[in-house]
Amino acid sequence: MTDKTLRVALIQQGCGDNREDNLERSIQAIREASAQGARLVLLQELHTSLYFCQCEDTGQFDLAESIPGPTTDRLGQLARELDLVIVASLFERRAAGLYHNTAAVLERDGALAGIYRKMHIPDDPGFYEKFYFTPGDLGFTPIDTSVGRLGVLVCWDQWYPEAARLMALAGADLLLYPTAIGWDPRDDRDEQARQREAWVTIQRSHAIANGIPVLAANRCGHESDPSGHTEGIEFWGNSFACGAQGEILATAAQEEAILIADLDLAHSEDVRRIWPYLRDRRIDAYEELTLRYRD
Numbered sequence: 001m002t003d004k005t006l007r008v009a010l011i012q013q014g015c016g017d018n019r020e021d022n023l024e025r026s027i028q029a030i031r032e033a034s035a036q037g038a039r040l041v042l043l044q045e046l047h048t049s050l051y052f053c054q055c056e057d058t059g060q061f062d063l064a065e066s067i068p069g070p071t072t073d074r075l076g077q078l079a080r081e082l083d084l085v086i087v088a089s090l091f092e093r094r095a096a097g098l099y100h101n102t103a104a105v106l107e108r109d110g111a112l113a114g115i116y117r118k119m120h121i122p123d124d125p126g127f128y129e130k131f132y133f134t135p136g137d138l139g140f141t142p143i144d145t146s147v148g149r150l151g152v153l154v155c156w157d158q159w160y161p162e163a164a165r166l167m168a169l170a171g172a173d174l175l176l177y178p179t180a181i182g183w184d185p186r187d188d189r190d191e192q193a194r195q196r197e198a199w200v201t202i203q204r205s206h207a208i209a210n211g212i213p214v215l216a217a218n219r220c221g222h223e224s225d226p227s228g229h230t231e232g233i234e235f236w237g238n239s240f241a242c243g244a245q246g247e248i249l250a251t252a253a254q255e256e257a258i259l260i261a262d263l264d265l266a267h268s269e270d271v272r273r274i275w276p277y278l279r280d281r282r283i284d285a286y287e288e289l290t291l292r293y294r295d
Helices: 019-035 058-063 070-082 155-159 161-169 189-210 267-274
Strands: 005-012 040-043 085-095 098-106 112-117 143-145 148-152 174-179 214-218 220-223 233-236 240-242 248-251 257-264
Touching: 005 019, 005 214, 005 240, 019 040, 019 070, 019 257, 040 174, 040 214, 070 085, 070 098, 085 112, 085 148, 085 174, 098 148, 112 143, 148 161, 155 174, 155 189, 161 174, 161 189, 174 189, 189 214, 189 240, 240 257, 248 257
Parallel strands: 005 040, 040 085, 148 174, 174 214
Antiparallel strands: 005 257, 085 098, 098 112, 143 148, 214 240, 220 233, 240 248
16 A cells, blocks of 8 residues: 555444444444554444434434534544544534534544535435435535545435535545435335446446545445334445546445445546546536526
8 A cells, every 4th residue: 555545444334223332333343444454434324323214203303412512522532542534424403493414524633623514405205304404504615634635425415416526626535425325125126226226326427527536335224114104214235435437446235344445545636637527627618507407
């Protein structure tokens, strides 16, 4: 490895209804990743709880916490102890009645380096996030850390090339997507495969179009619908890391995993020199991108 090589870890886990147990299992996985040389660890979306957005229930707001708060304090202590950077996705309580889906970045010294609040909020069967989360108000701003400038985005953000591009234009060295995505168990295998491949393909395309690596950490396992109206969600795992040309560096299956990958950050400049997308953008002709739709 060179000085420009960054060893990263993606934690893919199933979650239960015991918050403390979920967090402890995340912490143990981070320790194992550190023992394998990881300097940056990405946790999946909302890793301290079940994915509660399958139905609308005001009682679930009790899961929210402040940032800084108890979880960032614990993970900050761990980051300092292990000398690594941690990206953790949390349910943020900003004020009574004001909540966000927020990723927090803990620096190697334990400090809170910054936060990103999820900008794109879905509202689909089984994913009723608009009930719980206020859209982010911090924009697409990378977070500076000792291991690089991190373009942190969250789940539904991963389908939007605009979000990836704006992070890249602000100087992100890599894109990170903590995720909670899965199948409706009633979908047949062909449909499941199409959905999973679309998810991988769109994120690899962000790496290619921007010339920077991408990390996507997804949860895994079946979670029941608390309302009983559906058969729940089968989170498909398949966390992966890819390089600046979209090349797959490491990928997981559907079970719990600690995924290790080595990113060559110097390769991004090499790629951008031969594929200078940023140079050739027609910024004089893109004003209609701000329209909802061109009628």
